[in-house]
Amino acid sequence: MRNDIIQNACDNALVVNTAASDWHGVATHVLAVETQGLPSRQDEIRERLLAQHGIYDRDGQIRATELTLRIKLAYSHGQPCVPELRNAEDETLLAGLYSLVEEGSLKTRILFASVSADTLMSPEIEYLPQQNVVFAVHAEVDDVPTLLPRIKHLIECGYRVVLDETGSDEALQPLVAATQAVRVDASRYDAIHLDSMLRSLRAMGARQLIAAHIRNAETLEVSRQLGFDLFQGAFVTQTGGKAGVDVPVNRLRVLELIDRVMAHTDMAEVEALLKMDAVLSYRLLRFANSAGCGVVHEVTSISQVLQQMGHGALYRWLTLLLHVSGKSGSTGQAVLKRALTRACFMQALAGKSLQPVNGDELYLTGLFSVLGEMLNMPMQDAVASLNLGSAIKQALVSGSGTHAGFLELALACEENNETRIANGSAQCMVTYIDVNIALINALISAEEAAL
Structure with missing residues (x-):
């Protein structure tokens, strides 16, 4: 052309x-x-x-x-x-x-x-x-x-x-x-x-x-x-001209992000804040996938989206979000805490597994594993507006692929099912000790996030 x-x-x-x-x-x-x-x-x-x-x-x-x-x-x-x-x-x-x-x-x-x-x-x-x-x-x-x-x-x-x-x-x-x-x-x-x-x-x-x-x-x-x-x-x-139903976001978290972006804080620090919130991460990826935003590749990490958007576009999105957001209830907070625990747990195991696996992709898989529950819709519909990497989408929608094994292990830990934990550890090629340490650290991270 x-x-x-x-x-x-x-x-x-x-x-x-x-x-x-x-x-x-x-x-x-x-x-x-x-x-x-x-x-x-x-x-x-x-x-x-x-x-x-x-x-x-x-x-x-x-x-x-x-x-x-x-x-x-x-x-x-x-x-x-x-x-x-x-x-x-x-x-x-x-x-x-x-x-x-x-x-x-x-x-x-x-x-x-x-x-x-x-x-x-x-x-x-x-x-x-x-x-x-x-x-x-x-x-x-x-x-x-x-x-x-x-x-x-x-x-x-x-x-x-x-x-x-x-x-x-x-x-x-x-x-x-x-x-x-x-x-x-x-x-x-x-x-x-x-x-x-x-x-x-x-x-x-x-x-x-x-x-x-x-x-x-x-x-x-x-x-x-x-x-x-x-x-x-x-x-x-x-x-059709109608706004969809969205899960409210934490206004205090949005205000904190706006403050960091206005100060042109390094994107790594902004990413660290965003990654602690499943709703914010979901809405960021949905915004990035909207027409005219400029993010055209498959998304495999929050960092990738932030670097392509830059401080200016991120600030405009956050101010829009601030006007439509509210504090989520106790039920929503429990779901978000569960999502963050899964994300931190799965990412930690990426560095311990004997098989090559992307930690950022595992983090997003765990973080978005509650989308269907949050949005009250099938997972396939929940991720339809996100340009997620194929491995992430495969794990969330069909429960298949390498990432699905790590998500299954996270679910097994939530239910404290010893048999599933043992099978999942073997499938993910991690030791039982690594699983316990990763789970403890993930629970601590979720508590410290103050969702």
Whole structure:
């Protein structure tokens, strides 16, 4: 694949880099369309060009659908041809809207179309049906004198207009108050700044607020708690706009982690804190596996995830988590203590076994062995959102593989079953003395963790 074409993993749109040295600005969209000698159907071509993404309300109902390009042009604002490139994208988008109108397939559907300020000024957009189309436009402060009368005119004609991806600059207040809604990129902010922006926009007269680019459960839950009205993004589409039920995390532990991350503490120290908590570790791995986080490889250790995320992404996740967390009850604490005991026990035996085995993988296997119980669902479903290494997942889901033997030994120790302990020790190639020492140290570690 050429260097000037890259795949955007967040929204599955192909991005063409127009700033590449070998791009001459002639062709922007190339599609492989099999016609077999027959005229191409309009709906097939439109399907190849355009994608549709639901926008959900707080009850999980689709309120509108956004029409977006499957192929997008990547360009810097310093390029002289930026207006022409953006207009070309808008023309493709509007052509798709016109074709849907011609087919008569819109009926009562509401479609969002993100367009440039120049396109919004065009009289041609007024041929689209007012009851079906919502225009979303990004505006700078310099655009206010030009856009404000145009937006008011469109609203008088029956159209709806959304202010797209705006900040909370007070100079934009006339546009915020005039439009029907403001859309915010929720993935760009931590919970504190997201809350501050929402308050500012409400004070500026925003009628509705849309949280966009939601890629994980934490961002969706925080957006709901802060009072956003509508939600969209990869995670929202996957879950139907409803936040799942999560086991609460220990707020004191989260605050301690935030303090360490803000001080740019070495990741090894952060890892040591995280590894003591099964819920935090589970939610970290689930967040790391969400769209746009950047962790793309199979996970075999907490350290691997932390190094790929870095302090910035980790801080944003922790602030989101702080807003949706609470103190777990006594039953939950008992389960977490059991998980930590298993994890420490299994990791300790990795260094004593006569067979080669990864201690970090054994730790995660033990730590996540209670996920089904914590989440009240089958283990296979519990680990589905985690990109765990195959050996870990095999042990947890099917109870097979080398790691499963160490987990079986941990379970045997919990039940104090002498026969199973003897058989498990032999299978894991560890001595009975090593098992006893590892178990005592694991119990001490779990008690000292103050879960």
